Amino acid sequence: xxxxxxxxxxxxxxxxxxxxxxxxxxxxxxxxxxxxxxxxxxxxxxxxxxxxxxxxxxxxxxxxxxxxxxxxxxxxxxxxxxxxxxxxxxxxxxxxxxxxxxxxxxxxxxxxxxxxxxxxxxxxxxxxxxxxxxxxxxxxxxxxxxxxxxxxxxxxxxxxxxxxxxxxxxxxxxxxxxxxxxxxxxxxxxxxxxxxxxxxxxxxxxxxxxxxxxxxxxxxxxxxxxxxxxxxxxxxxxxxxxxxxxxxxxxxxxxxxxxxxxxxxxxxxxxxxxxxxxxxxxxxxxxxxxxxxxxxxxxxxxxxxxxxxxxxxxxxxxxxxxxxxxxxxxxxxx
Numbered sequence: 001x002x003x004x005x006x007x008x009x010x011x012x013x014x015x016x017x018x019x020x021x022x023x024x025x026x027x028x029x030x031x032x033x034x035x036x037x038x039x040x041x042x043x044x045x046x047x048x049x050x051x052x053x054x055x056x057x058x059x060x061x062x063x064x065x066x067x068x069x070x071x072x073x074x075x076x077x078x079x080x081x082x083x084x085x086x087x088x089x090x091x092x093x094x095x096x097x098x099x100x101x102x103x104x105x106x107x108x109x110x111x112x113x114x115x116x117x118x119x120x121x122x123x124x125x126x127x128x129x130x131x132x133x134x135x136x137x138x139x140x141x142x143x144x145x146x147x148x149x150x151x152x153x154x155x156x157x158x159x160x161x162x163x164x165x166x167x168x169x170x171x172x173x174x175x176x177x178x179x180x181x182x183x184x185x186x187x188x189x190x191x192x193x194x195x196x197x198x199x200x201x202x203x204x205x206x207x208x209x210x211x212x213x214x215x216x217x218x219x220x221x222x223x224x225x226x227x228x229x230x231x232x233x234x235x236x237x238x239x240x241x242x243x244x245x246x247x248x249x250x251x252x253x254x255x256x257x258x259x260x261x262x263x264x265x266x267x268x269x270x271x272x273x274x275x276x277x278x279x280x281x282x283x284x285x286x287x288x289x290x291x292x293x294x295x296x297x298x299x300x301x302x303x304x305x306x307x308x309x310x311x312x313x314x315x316x317x318x319x320x321x322x323x324x325x326x327x328x329x330x331x332x333x334x
Contacts (some may be wrong), residue, residue: 028110052213084212093186120188131193140311150211
């Protein structure tokens with residue numbers, strides 16, 4: 001059982017790392033090298049639709065058949081409007097976050113975005129303390145301040161691109177990152193609270209959230225790019241690269257929900273740090289990124305802080321808990 005759990009964690013680590021790095025670089029590529037830009041709102045909406053169908057497939061597999069899957073949907077979807085409303089909150093927030101990611105990557109380099117976006121860690125930590133009544137150890141808070149220092153160094157002298165064909169605005173990019181960070185922290189903790197407060201299936205929760213997400217993103221398409229979409233079509237500007245980005249976003253969204261339920265901060269930290277390294281290397285090759293000493297030092301601090309923050313808090317609490325021996329005896333007696 002222990003070996004299977006280790007293999008599962010390693011598998012999730014590898015997939016999350018590759019998806020995060022590939023998504024950032026691919027999205028950056030599609031937003032900077034094409035003259036006929038696709039509408040980001042339609043891409044976000046299509047991502048929600050794909051995630052819904054993938055979750056339906058996983059629920060059917062988990063339920064053991066279409067009939068049981070249908071019964072589960074009737075019980076948890078059509079007869080539980082309150083649950084749908086509850087999951088609409090992260091749907092709205094995630095929709096805003098995804099659109100901010102498009103805006104940020106249209107104005108920032110992929111590596112700069114990847115590093116600055118790690119501010120979601122202290123934001124998530126703060127939301128966890130406030131919303132889930134959890135506490136963080138000194139090492140975790142120290143890593144938060146180290147992360148902020150690293151991000152500051154990265155922003156001190158942002159690396160310039162040499163192969164970008166569209167005009168960029170760093171202020172708009174960093175503002176979009178800030179909004180995305182706040183959305184990520186709140187929505188992630190909120191979804192975790194809902195997910196772990198009941199025994200409802202993960203895929204049912206996903207379906208509830210994605211149904212709301214589709215409605216929200218469709219409204220976003222209409223309000224933001226309605227006339228253009230009606231004139232040029234929903235899939236205007238779509239290329240194989242854009243389809244690949246949407247696929248990565250869909251898979252990444254599903255793995256995010258799996259990680260929230262089954263894995264820990266160590267895996268998420270290693271994944272984020274490895275994604276930074278991979279996206280930086282890719283940016284050097286694809287976009288001509290010139291990495292400065294300041295940028296390299298900041299990225300290093302960020303990677304170290306992510307690792308420190310991911311160190312197991314449970315082990316520390318066990319070692320420092322005065323009644324740990326009593327707790328162990330109670331487990332043996334049970």
